[in-house]
Amino acid sequence: QLQLQESGPGLVKPSDTLALTCTVSGDSIDSDGQYWGWLRQPPGEGLEWIASIKYSGNTYYNPTLQSRVTISIDTSKSQFSLFLRSVTAADTAIYYCGRRPYYNGWDVWGPGTTVTVSS
Amino acid sequence: EIVLTQSPVTLSVSPGERATLSCRASQNVNRYLAWYQQKPGQAPRLLISGASSRATGVPGSFSGSGSGTEFTLTINSLQSEDFAVYYCQQYHSWPLTFGGGTKVDI
Numbered sequence: 001q002l003q004l005q006e007s008g009p010g011l012v013k014p015s016d017t018l019a020l021t022c023t024v025s026g027d028s029i030d031s032d033g034q035y036w037g038w039l040r041q042p043p044g045e046g047l048e049w050i051a052s053i054k055y056s057g058n059t060y061y062n063p064t065l066q067s068r069v070t071i072s073i074d075t076s077k078s079q080f081s082l083f084l085r086s087v088t089a090a091d092t093a094i095y096y097c098g099r100r101p102y103y104n105g106w107d108v109w110g111p112g113t114t115v116t117v118s119s
Numbered sequence: 120e121i122v123l124t125q126s127p128v129t130l131s132v133s134p135g136e137r138a139t140l141s142c143r144a145s146q147n148v149n150r151y152l153a154w155y156q157q158k159p160g161q162a163p164r165l166l167i168s169g170a171s172s173r174a175t176g177v178p179g180s181f182s183g184s185g186s187g188t189e190f191t192l193t194i195n196s197l198q199s200e201d202f203a204v205y206y207c208q209q210y211h212s213w214p215l216t217f218g219g220g221t222k223v224d225i
Contacts, residue, residue: 047155047163047206049215062214063120096162105153105208107174109162 002027004097004110012091012117018084022097022110023077030055030075035100038071038082040093041112048093052100053080087117121146121209123218130223132197140221142190142207151211154183154192157220158203166205167192194223 008020022036029036037052051071052060059071065084073080084091094114098106122145132138142152150170155163165174167183170190180195194201202225207218 046220047157047208047217049208049217052215060213064214100210103151103169103210105155105165105168105174105210106163107165107168109164112162 002108006097006110006113018087020082023079029078033102036080039096042093089117092117125218125221138194140192142218144188147187148209148211150186152190153208155206156203
């Protein structure tokens with residue numbers, strides 16, 4: 001059974017770079033037909049898609065964040081990562097990693113990791 | 120960017136009743152629409168994809184309908200565990216977008 005687990009710092013200083021990693025277990029990260037991605041949810045608010053990546057390395061970004069975001073994949077470690085530069089308090093949120101098969105919704109989610117941006 | 124508008128924002132329903140949630144897209148998304156349920160402190164759970172196909176393990180009390188720009192999620196005979204926030208999401212085109220959510224409460 002596919003499982004995802006986010007990891008990374010819970011506290012990041014303003015203007016720093018947030019780095020998160022999602023570890024995939026129970027299935028192969030390098031099989032075709034699916035996207036891996038990051039989403040977030042600010043406190044008390046709705047869901048926002050950040051970025052997606054295929055095992056081949058093809059990437060897709062939310063234009064509102066594209067200038068500050070990089071998503072990467074390491075198939076040898078069964079991990080994919082998110083880098084968000086120049087963070088501000090507005091980036092405080094629960095960050096989720098997820099799997100989305102082609103032509104489907106996000107069917108597997110990690111439990112989420114809370115990130116607070118504060119000095 | 121495709122904007123998804125969900126209504127109502129809050130829906131108050133009694134246990135055993137039916138809940139009808141709406142999601143309207145600013146552009147045609149065909150049937151590339153999903154619905155999620157989120158409970159406090161939990162990650163969202165996929166309920167419906169392809170506008171009307173239930174995900175694995177989702178009870179038959181949940182049903183989705185619609186295509187194009189108008190979509191509906193119906194929850195029949197609400198149980199206590201169904202009180203949650205529900206989101207729609209389109210995957211017709213990038214960027215992927217979510218609706219603002221409908222909170223179903225007692």
